[in-house]
Amino acid sequence: MTIADLDFQTLRLSEPAANVALLTLNRPDRFNAMTPRMFTELEQAATVLNDDDALRVLVITGAGKAFCSGYDLAEADKLPELGAIGMLDLQERAARAMLAVRNVRVPVIAAVNGPAAGGGLALALQADIRIAAPEATFVPAMVRVGLSIGDLGVSWLLPRLIGPARASEIAFTGRDVDAAEAERIGLVNALSRPGELMNDVLALAEKIINNSPGGVQLTKRAIHANLEVGSYAAALELENRGQALLTRTKDMPEALAAFRERRRPVFRGE
Structure with missing residues (x-):
């Protein structure tokens, strides 16, 4: 299977520079909210890109004003109808998508162009490097809706990035972390100037590509x-x-x- 064989409905794939793939979450009217279809497409895209010998860097971003607003609330209304096994199947589909992104053999950069909430935060954490636009926010909203930060790898990844005490405070309160704080605490590697996010990401990608x-x-x-x-x-x-x-x-x-x-x-x- 190749990328040409895939029929994406929720993603867009492009090549902004040689040896760089740009995977864009493409539901801007829903702030790139996640759906079961998106989980499947993320897993497929990551798996196929991982087999591309020409690929040297993968960049993930969101279309429009958001990186990813988490699971689509329109889809969430259906969750109580799934039953325990159905919900487990959905959770595992989402987890496979996150793992496939994390396991891409080349460096993955998250270009966080806006809010990254819930599952969107989880997706940003799968990347090896995160670069944030000034308007980016990180929203561990799970506890606000009666769920746990133990979701899609967040409870494992977040403490390793920012330390267990700070991760606990953010997770227990569910508060937003703005771009400036995210840079200060190490949640993101760098904060871009307004309008410079993709330029900064591609400049970083070029530095990576210059190496073996x-x-x-x-x-x-x-x-x-x-x-x-x-x-x-x-x-x-x-x-x-x-x-x-x-x-x-x-x-x-x-x-x-x-x-x-x-x-x-x-x-x-x-």
């Missing part, structure tokens, strides 16, 4: 894996294997030659 494809991918794999391993020894073992593999590639001797010759390396991902 294999090195970047195994760096991401090591970071993700070492967030979960239980010991320093296990982390070292993982790192040792990654470095051993990378010294077998053609890109490493090219990088060394370029350094000696004081030129820019030409990486081929081989």
